[in-house]
């Protein structure tokens with residue numbers, strides 16, 4: 181079976197975006213019991229550490245849940261390391277913004293992947309949106325140089 185690089189990137193990006201949404205949901209649920217999250221500021225240092233630990237826990241729980249189901253083990257370890265690093269640095273703001281940044285970054289990759297096309301002439305996959313237009317609605321294929329429209333058809 182032939183799977184294009186573009187569709188593979190897109191599939192991963194969608195899965196990661198879903199994990200980002202799960203992070204956001206977990207954070208919103210926690211926010212109901214921990215109103216300080218909404219303010220992004222905890223003055224009492226002891227309470228701040230407590231809130232940081234609570235956020236890190238719910239995010240790490242999400243990672244555990246999706247590990248092996250949509251999130252490869254090596255990627256899961258990477259995400260865990262980022263969360264634990266924020267926790268160790270007692271970075272409340274970093275932890276609060278992490279789910280949103282994570283989801284946004286991957287959503288952006290889905291949009292980028294949507295701009296990947298496969299040249300109908302030479303079957304090369306390339307980022308259509310990242311290349312200059314050489315004719316109305318067409319860019320040059322980086323491999324064969326043919327003018328290719330947004331669907332990948334050599335025109």
Ligand SMILES: [Zn+2]
Pocket residue numbers: 299300301302303304321322323324325326
């Ligand atoms: Zn081509």
